[in-house]
Amino acid sequence: MPSTTYIALLGPGLVGRAVLAQLASLPQFRVVAVANSTRMVLSSSDITADALKTDAAVPLAYGHLADHVSSYPGAAAIIDCTASDAPAHWYAAWLARGISVVTPNKKAFAGDAARYAAIRASARAPTGLSTRKDAGLLFHESTVGAGLPLLCTIKDLVATGDVIESVEGVLSGTLSYLFNEYCAPGNARGFAAIVETAKGLGYTEPDPRDDLNGLDVARKVVILARAAGLASLTLEDVEVENIVPASLRDVASADVFLKELPKFDAEFAARKAAAAAKGAVLRYVGRVELGTGKATVKVAEAGAGHPLAGLGGADNMVVIKTKRFPRGVGHSGRGSRGRGDGVWRGGGCVARAPHACV
Amino acid sequence: MPSTTYIALLGPGLVGRAVLAQLASLPQFRVVAVANSTRMVLSSSDITADALKTDAAVPLAYGHLADHVSSYPGAAAIIDCTASDAPAHWYAAWLARGISVVTPNKKAFAGDAARYAAIRASARAPTGLSTRKDAGLLFHESTVGAGLPLLCTIKDLVATGDVIESVEGVLSGTLSYLFNEYCAPGNARGFAAIVETAKGLGYTEPDPRDDLNGLDVARKVVILARAAGLASLTLEDVEVENIVPASLRDVASADVFLKELPKFDAEFAARKAAAAAKGAVLRYVGRVELGTGKATVKVAEAGAGHPLAGLGGADNMVVIKTKRFPRGVGHSGRGSRGRGDGVWRGGGCVARAPHACV
Numbered sequence: 001m002p003s004t005t006y007i008a009l010l011g012p013g014l015v016g017r018a019v020l021a022q023l024a025s026l027p028q029f030r031v032v033a034v035a036n037s038t039r040m041v042l043s044s045s046d047i048t049a050d051a052l053k054t055d056a057a058v059p060l061a062y063g064h065l066a067d068h069v070s071s072y073p074g075a076a077a078i079i080d081c082t083a084s085d086a087p088a089h090w091y092a093a094w095l096a097r098g099i100s101v102v103t104p105n106k107k108a109f110a111g112d113a114a115r116y117a118a119i120r121a122s123a124r125a126p127t128g129l130s131t132r133k134d135a136g137l138l139f140h141e142s143t144v145g146a147g148l149p150l151l152c153t154i155k156d157l158v159a160t161g162d163v164i165e166s167v168e169g170v171l172s173g174t175l176s177y178l179f180n181e182y183c184a185p186g187n188a189r190g191f192a193a194i195v196e197t198a199k200g201l202g203y204t205e206p207d208p209r210d211d212l213n214g215l216d217v218a219r220k221v222v223i224l225a226r227a228a229g230l231a232s233l234t235l236e237d238v239e240v241e242n243i244v245p246a247s248l249r250d251v252a253s254a255d256v257f258l259k260e261l262p263k264f265d266a267e268f269a270a271r272k273a274a275a276a277a278k279g280a281v282l283r284y285v286g287r288v289e290l291g292t293g294k295a296t297v298k299v300a301e302a303g304a305g306h307p308l309a310g311l312g313g314a315d316n317m318v319v320i321k322t323k324r325f326p327r328g329v330g331h332s333g334r335g336s337r338g339r340g341d342g343v344w345r346g347g348g349c350v351a352r353a354p355h356a357c358v
Numbered sequence: 359m360p361s362t363t364y365i366a367l368l369g370p371g372l373v374g375r376a377v378l379a380q381l382a383s384l385p386q387f388r389v390v391a392v393a394n395s396t397r398m399v400l401s402s403s404d405i406t407a408d409a410l411k412t413d414a415a416v417p418l419a420y421g422h423l424a425d426h427v428s429s430y431p432g433a434a435a436i437i438d439c440t441a442s443d444a445p446a447h448w449y450a451a452w453l454a455r456g457i458s459v460v461t462p463n464k465k466a467f468a469g470d471a472a473r474y475a476a477i478r479a480s481a482r483a484p485t486g487l488s489t490r491k492d493a494g495l496l497f498h499e500s501t502v503g504a505g506l507p508l509l510c511t512i513k514d515l516v517a518t519g520d521v522i523e524s525v526e527g528v529l530s531g532t533l534s535y536l537f538n539e540y541c542a543p544g545n546a547r548g549f550a551a552i553v554e555t556a557k558g559l560g561y562t563e564p565d566p567r568d569d570l571n572g573l574d575v576a577r578k579v580v581i582l583a584r585a586a587g588l589a590s591l592t593l594e595d596v597e598v599e600n601i602v603p604a605s606l607r608d609v610a611s612a613d614v615f616l617k618e619l620p621k622f623d624a625e626f627a628a629r630k631a632a633a634a635a636k637g638a639v640l641r642y643v644g645r646v647e648l649g650t651g652k653a654t655v656k657v658a659e660a661g662a663g664h665p666l667a668g669l670g671g672a673d674n675m676v677v678i679k680t681k682r683f684p685r686g687v688g689h690s691g692r693g694s695r696g697r698g699d700g701v702w703r704g705g706g707c708v709a710r711a712p713h714a715c716v
Contacts (some may be wrong), residue, residue: 026519310668
């Protein structure tokens, strides 16, 4: 019978509630604190998100919340399911005092490099057999890779003396779907029509430009690069190809954008045809080379036989090339595709994370 | 600076020497014992396989070896790179006394179920935050999956409350290559010719019947099934399709077998044509359903859009379906293909294993 881990959950939204539902079925966890952006409930018995609507809620105070979760005779963990940058300022302090941090929030990992360095240095060292046993564990597997065991594999390779040479892949389910469909054999539809379909299926952000501008993929490249050893890489270092046509970047609404996008179908079609002439398909690829530090996010041509050419649906796929695996270790994965099921957006992975490899 | 782990390495053959070479570059490990099937060398300073040829070698005594490796003020691990069943009888005792066990040897994991249960129960429990801290860690990631993070993912899913529904995949690089080539678009060569080519490339066992009989894949299915929770499944429970034609199973040599195999090309071609008529390709698939315990290894048809249909080269691919990931979490991977580089046959993964997730 494993001992108990006491949990504080920040941000009981779509993802946070999915995590709470998973934790409720696991006897080794007890949720003793829940907080939103302004209020928190501390309790000694299991609590739910609804408690925030009751008189038990008090103004949010992170220090007090951390004191509470670490006051129990067991392991303590804070799960940050917010979309906020604020909790990340506390991660280093929490880790240093032995509280584990688990999060699908990209802010700490794609944001300020000095803050990231402090957080990483405060966490328990990534070795299985010998560790700083007093520091907290840090898990953010679900910030990248749609549920694939990606960060733990990279950290494991690095910790055991392998050298990562490059990490490259399709890191957005949305952009995976768009280019897989657009370049599928026999597809005659224009790029704009496929964006429209994807939006209808709930695969895109409310404004699809938030997917097509490449920033989300760039953040994931930063996360992967840092996990692979480039701790100082920042978002500004990533060369990003924004595939929103320049003249549509500032139009007021998503509706106007979608109405205008078909005017650019010929431009997309020309690139597709140029690739097809070489037997290749288009993919929206994030890539980092560890040796040079060069990081790019762009539409790339994947020739027949390239792993990314075989991608389908809305899957992610990542190829890691290392000194020991020069041909690459490939991963492709599929979580549930819809929004709101707590998986595709990272929630499904969160409850796994406390046990994933460091 | 992590503390030191003291290592005893059993079986300094092709894989064992590759592991020793990797360990030599990692300052956190010290190899203080090396043994083959009859002799061992115990030392307090780093030793190499060649020491077994010197006067320092004494008759092998597993108990004495375990005493030695655990006599140091740090973590202790025994890496079993033998192909023997003998060390597996000691795993439970080693783990119980706090010595970690790391191995690419399938014997303990596909063999006797009662012995497996004792080994599993003696290892440190698979949770990251709360563990039996006195027991050893058990790692055998490289027994299945050609270097993919497969067992750690399965154990992680189970440990965090997910329910594995099925595990299915192409688990043999050799059989992957054979059927990928045989069913590749435009291939006109017979099955026997492809077996001949694969043997020439070093992809098969010296006698290709040792690949084609399906037993190696069946062992991997047992390992996956047990990791996923079916601890009592044995090799005898797996329904195996041996694709060596019945009349060739007892012919004396591999040469005779290869000479006779073309006589069966028409049989293989008929199955390929039947699949192709449905838009499918043939793959040699291992599969276990956790609910029913049904385990099979057979030639299966993978229709267009099935992940296994997209497999190429000599890659492994595994699809894990769980309660939380009902569509499956897919993995495809490629190590180096040749023999003798310490990767394809499992060695590359061994040195990773001490740090992989439990």
